[in-house]
Amino acid sequence: MADNTRLTTTAGAPVSSNQNSKTVGPRGPVLLEDYQLIEKLAHQNRERIPERVVHAKGWGAHGTLTVTEDVTKYSRAKVFKPGSKTEMLARFSTVAGEQGAADAERDVRGFALKFYTEEGNWDLVGNNTPVFFVGDPYKFPDFIHTQKRHPRTNLRSATAMWDFWSLCPESLHQVTILMSDRGIPTDPTRMNGYGSHTFSLWNDQGERFWVKFHFKTQQGHAHFVNEEAEKVIAKSRESYQEALYGMIEAGDFPKWTMFIQVMPEGEEVQFEEKTGWSAFDLTKVWPHGMYPLIKVGEMELNRNPENYFSEIEQSAFNPSNVVPGIGFSPDKMLQGRLFSYPDAHRYRIGTHYEALEVNKPKCPVAHYHRDGTMPFGLRTNPDAYYEPNSFGGPVEDPSVEEPPHRYAGQVGRYDFRGEADHYSQPRALFELFDKGQRERLCANIAGAMQGVPQFIVDRQLAHFDKVHADYGAGVRKAIAEQPRDDAEASLSTSHSAAAE
Ligand code: NDP
Numbered sequence: 001m002a003d004n005t006r007l008t009t010t011a012g013a014p015v016s017s018n019q020n021s022k023t024v025g026p027r028g029p030v031l032l033e034d035y036q037l038i039e040k041l042a043h044q045n046r047e048r049i050p051e052r053v054v055h056a057k058g059w060g061a062h063g064t065l066t067v068t069e070d071v072t073k074y075s076r077a078k079v080f081k082p083g084s085k086t087e088m089l090a091r092f093s094t095v096a097g098e099q100g101a102a103d104a105e106r107d108v109r110g111f112a113l114k115f116y117t118e119e120g121n122w123d124l125v126g127n128n129t130p131v132f133f134v135g136d137p138y139k140f141p142d143f144i145h146t147q148k149r150h151p152r153t154n155l156r157s158a159t160a161m162w163d164f165w166s167l168c169p170e171s172l173h174q175v176t177i178l179m180s181d182r183g184i185p186t187d188p189t190r191m192n193g194y195g196s197h198t199f200s201l202w203n204d205q206g207e208r209f210w211v212k213f214h215f216k217t218q219q220g221h222a223h224f225v226n227e228e229a230e231k232v233i234a235k236s237r238e239s240y241q242e243a244l245y246g247m248i249e250a251g252d253f254p255k256w257t258m259f260i261q262v263m264p265e266g267e268e269v270q271f272e273e274k275t276g277w278s279a280f281d282l283t284k285v286w287p288h289g290m291y292p293l294i295k296v297g298e299m300e301l302n303r304n305p306e307n308y309f310s311e312i313e314q315s316a317f318n319p320s321n322v323v324p325g326i327g328f329s330p331d332k333m334l335q336g337r338l339f340s341y342p343d344a345h346r347y348r349i350g351t352h353y354e355a356l357e358v359n360k361p362k363c364p365v366a367h368y369h370r371d372g373t374m375p376f377g378l379r380t381n382p383d384a385y386y387e388p389n390s391f392g393g394p395v396e397d398p399s400v401e402e403p404p405h406r407y408a409g410q411v412g413r414y415d416f417r418g419e420a421d422h423y424s425q426p427r428a429l430f431e432l433f434d435k436g437q438r439e440r441l442c443a444n445i446a447g448a449m450q451g452v453p454q455f456i457v458d459r460q461l462a463h464f465d466k467v468h469a470d471y472g473a474g475v476r477k478a479i480a481e482q483p484r485d486d487a488e489a490s491l492s493t494s495h496s497a498a499a500e
């Protein structure tokens, strides 16, 4: 019998039976010495790892980034070499639902990419929206709590969501996108992806450019309205997995065109003077009219995972994974995420999560981190286990030092909410929508506000009014026209009256 067809224990010993446990006589009892039975049950008890605290439900595939244009004047990153092809992994997700949540729910979609470049992994952990709900990482856990289950009812609470959003007008832009047609893409291939944050690129001359990353779907946008999504969910909770997996199995490989917007370092000052927006504010976009999209290449997904758990569930994306030629920016949210993700992975997967096959760089890895759980494949020179050493251990390479960031300022806790303009960009978006899109936006908001106390609804309506008179009026009209869902209303009002 060939080795790989003979069943063995995890220690490699051949197994005589995988059907019948070892018993005293044919009726039992079972013996404690039946190590294989005990091992099998014990392993099953350890099959689950904690799900992601957010973005728990996901779908992913492997693919290729092909660079068709020359952007080397902005970045020395090897991944941007004209004509190059880089292996990559994509994981798409919803944000709020647990691992068993239905795919076709209204939610922002995660758009996480890992590029296995020859100078290390570059992860771009974005969303299908160019902006986000909050502008300070301090607020992220509070925001996420409003999206998850209420501690008493264990149900999601519309009251919590609108209470938070109406108290944080910086969320208006993202709320408008979420409630618009694009809030429920039909499947993960029919949506754009955005790096969202401002990152930076730096070139061989040490010049830095601020950058935003965009991936535009070549499949075309397609969305469900609420009623269509409800029908899909009634039939299948796994519609995205079915679509993505099915397309790739059929050889119908989904593609996105990659673009960047580029702002030379220093120009952020004029940008802010001219527009009133910070170039590093995650609740704002850079208008295309000011910073046109520059084509970089094409991303294609062309290989399904062989094992969902080890290639998608255990994948670990870090906004902190950049490579020489790509850097960060002062964006506060980005800075917060640089800490949060590796910390999440060490907890969710384990210390050496980056040694797992799916996370492992496809270039040599040489560091001095030692021991801990599962240090797979850490092939270290046994005498060079500290640094500096005289025994040929790996050494730093000053040639990849990035140009210095020019930061100066007074340390403090700055409130950007009060004086900031939270309304002009949602207005620009609202003005893009035709009559039907506006009506659906307002109806979706009215539906999502079912059961929310009037004082919270009024506070939110005042924000819609400031965006556009037709926005506030449209939501008021939709609220007045919608049939009242008393069951949902009573569940949404799960907060104590004291809050009022
Ligand atoms: P443009 O007219 O040049 O761009 C409009 C953008 O809006 C396009 O990228 C389009 O994406 C996108 N869009 C269309 N419908 C929706 C929707 N329902 N939800 C989200 N995005 C949508 O204008 P500006 O660059 O001046 O931006 C105007 C507004 O457009 C912004 O305030 C912002 O809300 C939105 N937007 C801007 C982006 C940017 O990076 N500048 C990116 C995405 C949205 P597509 O081409 O794929 O159809």
Ligand code: HEM
Residues within 6 Å of the ligand: 051, 052, 053, 054, 055, 058, 091, 092, 093, 109, 110, 111, 112, 125, 126, 127, 132, 136, 137, 138, 140, 194, 195, 196, 197, 282, 315, 316, 317, 333, 334, 336, 337, 340, 341, 344, 345, 348
């Ligand atoms: C997942 C934190 C903002 C996109 C996660 C996870 C954490 C987290 C802890 C789970 C990671 C894991 O267990 O693997 C934060 C914090 C944020 C923030 C603290 C703000 C300060 C954002 C923003 C975006 C984003 C702005 C998009 C622009 C994602 C995506 C995933 C994710 C796509 C799933 C990645 C995957 O597929 O594995 N986030 N997040 N997050 N986040 Fe965030």
